[in-house]
Amino acid sequence: MGISIKDIARALNISPSTVSRALNGAYGVKKETREQILEMAREKGYVPHLGAKELVNKRSNLIGLIIPETDFEVRPAFFETFPSLIKTLRMYGKETIMISLPPDRYEPGELPRICKARKLEGVVVLPGFLENHPVLRDVLDMKLAAVVLEESTQGRHCSNLGTDEVDGACRAVRHLIQSGHRRIGFVNGPRDLVYICKLRYEGYLKALQEAGIPFDARCVIDSDFTGRGGARSVLTLIERNPGMTAVFFANDLMAMGAIHALQEQGMRVPDQLSVMGYDGLFVGAYFTPPLTTVQIDHARIGISAAEMLMELMNGQTGRSRVVKPELVIRESVKILPSFDN
Amino acid sequence: MGISIKDIARALNISPSTVSRALNGAYGVKKETREQILEMAREKGYVPHLGAKELVNKRSNLIGLIIPETDFEVRPAFFETFPSLIKTLRMYGKETIMISLPPDRYEPGELPRICKARKLEGVVVLPGFLENHPVLRDVLDMKLAAVVLEESTQGRHCSNLGTDEVDGACRAVRHLIQSGHRRIGFVNGPRDLVYICKLRYEGYLKALQEAGIPFDARCVIDSDFTGRGGARSVLTLIERNPGMTAVFFANDLMAMGAIHALQEQGMRVPDQLSVMGYDGLFVGAYFTPPLTTVQIDHARIGISAAEMLMELMNGQTGRSRVVKPELVIRESVKILPSFDN
DNA sequence: CTGTTAGCGCCTTCAA
DNA sequence: TTGAAGGCGCTAACAG
Numbered sequence: 001m002g003i004s005i006k007d008i009a010r011a012l013n014i015s016p017s018t019v020s021r022a023l024n025g026a027y028g029v030k031k032e033t034r035e036q037i038l039e040m041a042r043e044k045g046y047v048p049h050l051g052a053k054e055l056v057n058k059r060s061n062l063i064g065l066i067i068p069e070t071d072f073e074v075r076p077a078f079f080e081t082f083p084s085l086i087k088t089l090r091m092y093g094k095e096t097i098m099i100s101l102p103p104d105r106y107e108p109g110e111l112p113r114i115c116k117a118r119k120l121e122g123v124v125v126l127p128g129f130l131e132n133h134p135v136l137r138d139v140l141d142m143k144l145a146a147v148v149l150e151e152s153t154q155g156r157h158c159s160n161l162g163t164d165e166v167d168g169a170c171r172a173v174r175h176l177i178q179s180g181h182r183r184i185g186f187v188n189g190p191r192d193l194v195y196i197c198k199l200r201y202e203g204y205l206k207a208l209q210e211a212g213i214p215f216d217a218r219c220v221i222d223s224d225f226t227g228r229g230g231a232r233s234v235l236t237l238i239e240r241n242p243g244m245t246a247v248f249f250a251n252d253l254m255a256m257g258a259i260h261a262l263q264e265q266g267m268r269v270p271d272q273l274s275v276m277g278y279d280g281l282f283v284g285a286y287f288t289p290p291l292t293t294v295q296i297d298h299a300r301i302g303i304s305a306a307e308m309l310m311e312l313m314n315g316q317t318g319r320s321r322v323v324k325p326e327l328v329i330r331e332s333v334k335i336l337p338s339f340d341n
Numbered sequence: 342m343g344i345s346i347k348d349i350a351r352a353l354n355i356s357p358s359t360v361s362r363a364l365n366g367a368y369g370v371k372k373e374t375r376e377q378i379l380e381m382a383r384e385k386g387y388v389p390h391l392g393a394k395e396l397v398n399k400r401s402n403l404i405g406l407i408i409p410e411t412d413f414e415v416r417p418a419f420f421e422t423f424p425s426l427i428k429t430l431r432m433y434g435k436e437t438i439m440i441s442l443p444p445d446r447y448e449p450g451e452l453p454r455i456c457k458a459r460k461l462e463g464v465v466v467l468p469g470f471l472e473n474h475p476v477l478r479d480v481l482d483m484k485l486a487a488v489v490l491e492e493s494t495q496g497r498h499c500s501n502l503g504t505d506e507v508d509g510a511c512r513a514v515r516h517l518i519q520s521g522h523r524r525i526g527f528v529n530g531p532r533d534l535v536y537i538c539k540l541r542y543e544g545y546l547k548a549l550q551e552a553g554i555p556f557d558a559r560c561v562i563d564s565d566f567t568g569r570g571g572a573r574s575v576l577t578l579i580e581r582n583p584g585m586t587a588v589f590f591a592n593d594l595m596a597m598g599a600i601h602a603l604q605e606q607g608m609r610v611p612d613q614l615s616v617m618g619y620d621g622l623f624v625g626a627y628f629t630p631p632l633t634t635v636q637i638d639h640a641r642i643g644i645s646a647a648e649m650l651m652e653l654m655n656g657q658t659g660r661s662r663v664v665k666p667e668l669v670i671r672e673s674v675k676i677l678p679s680f681d682n
Numbered sequence: 683c684t685g686t687t688a689g690c691g692c693c694t695t696c697a698a
Numbered sequence: 699t700t701g702a703a704g705g706c707g708c709t710a711a712c713a714g
Contacts, residue, residue, distance in 0.1 A: 002457055004707055015685045020709060030683055047457040051392045051401065052707035055690045060392065065439070069424055079420035083410055086441045095459070098406070098437040100427045116343055116388040118436070227627040256627040263629045283624050286568040286597040288604045345691055356701045361693055371699055393691035396706045 003046045012040055023048070060119040063094045063309065066111070066135070068128030069102045081149070084302030085124065092310055094121070101135055108134045112142045122146060122309045125153075131195050145312035147305045151195050158318045159308045161301060165196050168294045168325035169203025169248070170210075172276050175292070175327055176246045177211045180336025181274060184208070185247035187233040187254055189225045197222075200250050200278065219244065223254055230254025231261030238273070246274035246333065252281045252293055259287065259332065270334035280328055290330035297323065344387045353381055364389070401460040404435045404650065407452070407476070409469030410443045422490070425643030426465065433651050435462070442476055449475045453483045463487060463650045466494075472536050486653035488646045492536050499659045500649045502642065506537050509635045509666035510544025510589070511551075513617050516633070516668055517587045518552045521677030522615060525549070526588035528574040528595055530566045538563075541591050541619065560585065564595055571595025572602035579614070587615035587674065593622040593634055600628065600673065611675035621669055631671035638664065 005023070009016040014033065022029045022037040029037075040046075054060045065085070086096050099114055115123065122145035129135045129151065136153045139146045146158040154160050176184050186204045191197040201220075208215055218240050223229040230249055237247060249255035255277035259269050269275050269289055277284060280295025300323060312318060346364070350357040355374065363370045363378040370378075381387075395401045406426070427437050440455055456464065463486035470476045470492065477494045480487045487499040495501050517525050527545045532538040542561075549556055559581050564570040571590055578588060590596035596618035600610050610616050610630055618625060621636025641664060653659060 002707095005709095006707075016707090017686080017709075018684055020707095021684085024709080028683060033683080047454050049396075049460065049707050050458045051395045051460060052690090053709080054392045055390075055396060055692095055707080056709045058690080062438075067424070067427075069428060079423065082420065082439075083408070083441060086408075086439050087410060090441065096439040097403075098423075098427050098439060100424060100431065113388050117391045119390065119392060227624070231627075253624065253627070256624060260627040260629050260631070281624070283568070283594065283597060283622070286572075286594075286601040288601050288629060290601070343691095346693095347691080357691090358693075358702080359700055361691095362700090365693080369699065374699080390691050393706090394693080396691080396708095397693045399706080 002049065003044045004049070005046075008037065008040045008044060008046055011044075012036055054119060058119075060121060061094050062118055062120050063089055063096050064099045064115060064118070064120045064123040065096050066099045066101060066123055066125045066139075068126065069100050070128050080298035081126070081302035081305065084299040085306055086302075088303045088306035089309070092306065099123075101129075103129055103133065103135070106134055108138060111135055111138045115142060115144055120144065122313055124305050124309060125149060125151075127151065127196075130193055145309055147309045147312070149301070149305060152320070154318050154320055156318055157312055159312060159320065160318075161305050161308055161321050161323075162196070163296050163301070163325045164322040165199035165325075166203040166206065167322075168278065168296075169200040169250075170207045171203075171325075171327050172278060172294050173204050173207035173248055174210070175329070176248060176274065176276055176333060177207060177213070179246075179274070179333055181246040182213055183216075183241060183244045183246075184213075184219065185234070185237045185241060185244050186220045187230055187237065187247060187249045187258070188220065188222050189250045189254075191222050194225075197250060204248060216241075223250075225251050225254060227253050227257025227260070230257035234258035234273075235261060235265075244273070245336065246276065248276045248278075250278055252277040252279040252284050252291060255291055255293070255332075256284070256287060259289075259291070270332050274333040276333055280325075285330065287332070289332045292330045292333045293328050295326045295328045297326070343390065344385045345390070346387075349378065349381045349385055349387055352385070353377055395460060399460075401462060402435050403459055403461050404430055404437050405440045405456060405459070405461045405464040406437050407440045407442060407464055407466045407480075409467065410441050411469050421639035422467070422643035422646065425640040426647055427643075429644045429647035430650070433647065440464075442470075444470055444474065444476070447475055449479060452476055452479045456483060456485055461485065463654055465646050465650060466490060466492075468492065468537075471534055486650055488650045488653070490642070490646060493661070495659050495661055497659055498653055500653060500661065501659075502646050502649055502662050502664075503537070504637050504642070504666045505663040506540035506666075507544040507547065508663075509619065509637075510541040510591075511548045512544075512666075512668050513619060513635050514545050514548035514589055515551070516670070517589060517615065517617055517674060518548060518554070520587075520615070520674055522587040523554055524557075524582060524585045524587075525554075525560065526575075526578040526582060526585050527561045528571055528578065528588060528590045528599070529561065529563050530591045530595075532563050535566075538591060545589060557582075564591075566592050566595060568594050568598025568601070571598035575599035575614075576602060576606075585614070586677065587611075587617065589617045589619075591619055593618040593620040593625050593632060596632055596634070596673075597625070597628060600630075600632070611673050615674040617674055621666075626671065628673070630673045633671045633674045634669050636667045636669045638667070 009019045022034040125148045127150035140155045148160045150162045189197040223233040277293035284291035350360045363375040466489045468491035481496045489501045530538040564574040618634035625632035
């Protein structure tokens with residue numbers, strides 16, 4: 001099929017090893033010969049067979065990108081880390097192979113088998129597998145360099161990278177408080193299923209506490225991260241809490257669904273109810289009102305994930321890292337006049 | 342490192358070739374021996390080295406997924422084909438490797454080199470490379486099975502798969518006409534850069550023609566697929582066309598940006614201006630008003646792309662296929678009373 | 683500086 | 699039914 005090292009050796013009447021040396025390390029080959037070889041390689045369009053190299057070098061330069069086969073609507077921001085992640089890995093000479101795994105129906109041992117078969121050098125696990133999910137456990141057991149996004153999984157060969165969810169949520173709610181809101185609702189995601197929901201909840205509590213606002217369980221409701229869920233939940237919340245002036249949603253999608261539902265009921269946002277999102281979906285900017293939210297820098301996360309993986313592959317020990325999200329103030333939160341500072 | 346075929350041969354005091362046979366073709370091995378081998382393989386956790394297999398079998402089972410390194414906002418729906426595409430390929434025993442290429446700064450020959458080096462069996466090219474882009478030309482030259490999404494590139498080994506853009510746009514505009522609109526604006530994408538823009542334009546013209554509505558160039562404007570662009574463009578269009586009652590946008594993002602801008606100007610949608618989108622982003626459902634749009638079934642496209650690639654790999658000739666998009670009627674288009682049918 | 687030899691893990695003749 | 703030998707494309711160790 002393709003041109004091999006032998007072909008060009010034969011053409012030049014030299015040995016394959018010399019060709020190999022010229023093409024790689026370069027040292028220990030007469031300049032003249034090397035140039036001939038390089039020339040001939042170019043001429044014949046030689047491309048090294050990476051698979052064969054791997055066989056002898058024991059380095060595949062392959063990184064697995066593990067993505068959960070889940071309903072897309074749940075995490076639309078999900079794929080935004082891809083471009084920067086892949087690009088950064090490529091800068092390190094690593095290529096990315098996709099491994100799509102069904103969170104339900106996952107057979108333990110499947111992932112390790114794939115990794116062994118392809119001799120992957122590391123994996124990046126995208127969010128979608130819950131704490132202690134068999135996939136995560138296999139990742140830990142494999143003793144293969146791994147970076148887990150958003151979950152707290154960590155080990156000798158496993159780092160995790162997330163946003164500072166507690167801080168993000170806390171700042172969101174703090175912003176509401178600073179805008180004069182005291183009775184603040186919280187529509188969370190599925191707290192028992194998704195790790196970050198716990199953290200966002202923590203942030204909510206923390207901000208209230210700081211401000212000396214007593215916690216009221218009636219202000220909090222667990223939902224499902226969908227627009228419809230957000231709509232349903234906000235309506236429930238309003239009914240339960242007549243004095244509530246603002247609601248913090250654990251993601252933008254729910255916030256958007258809620259705003260829509262409220263407007264359908266003839267309520268004005270933010271005049272009658274302020275809404276705070278979380279995620280920073282860019283479509284939020286085109287909402288009416290434009291959604292105030294907490295923005296996650298996905299491109300940055302992709303880069304960091306790649307870098308952390310390289311660290312691990314260089315023998316460093318697994319660690320934890322969080323990037324701080326950013327508060328994006330748009331127009332869905334009203335500043336209550338009495339607190340106008 | 343890992344367990345090899347030899348290890349299990351030695352443990353059983355038989356030859357590696359027998360083990361190989363037992364593990365693969367299975368024929369020509371005594372049932373008893375085979376069972377011993379299988380048992381031992383399981384016990385030792387044997388996993389075949391795919392790279393080594395490839396070396397002898399000449400089949401890598403690797404498919405390249407070519408994605409353009411572009412600004413994310415431009416095509417948010419972009420990644421929605423991923424899950425189904427990867428999953429389907431996996432069902433065919435193929436794994437997916439990501440190849441991210443910069444549309445500008447692309448060096449011709451780069452892609453073929455990557456494909457050769459990894460011995461890829463085929464590629465799927467995601468949208469983002471314009472007609473006749475060097476990447477597309479290389480794809481054609483490689484004579485490797487390839488499925489190109491959205492562009493019309495085709496060849497002996499190259500199929501293309503898109504949605505029926507003309508039909509989609511035509512149906513969108515037809516819906517506006519049936520709702521009683523006559524003077525209908527069109528905010529297109531960058532027509533000179535993105536192939537589908539031409540098709541959507543065609544559909545727009547076709548629908549007008551069908552209805553006997555004369556074309557007016559002042560009703561059409563090329564924009565850039567962003568929310569801000571849509572906002573700017575709709576304002577221009579309104580100024581130029583006082584009698585205009587509806588606008589068709591070549592993507593949802595622009596439609597959303599436009600709706601937002603209109604509402605900021607105090608205009609009501611759809612009462613004063615009807616808006617039609619294109620893409621079917623699910624967040625559109627949470628807009629106020631919920632966006633009427635043309636929906637593309639990305640999951641279906643992923644599946645079809647995989648299947649078309651397999652066809653090509655089985656020796657069939659490149660072909661063209663379009664899937665029909667679906668009109669999703671929500672509330673951003675007003676039915677004008679006079680035409681109430 | 684260069685060629686020879688051996689082997690990575692696997693499969694496929696060809697013989698036994 | 700099984701084993702031995704050879705080779706896929708490449709590199710590393712050892713001679714020369």
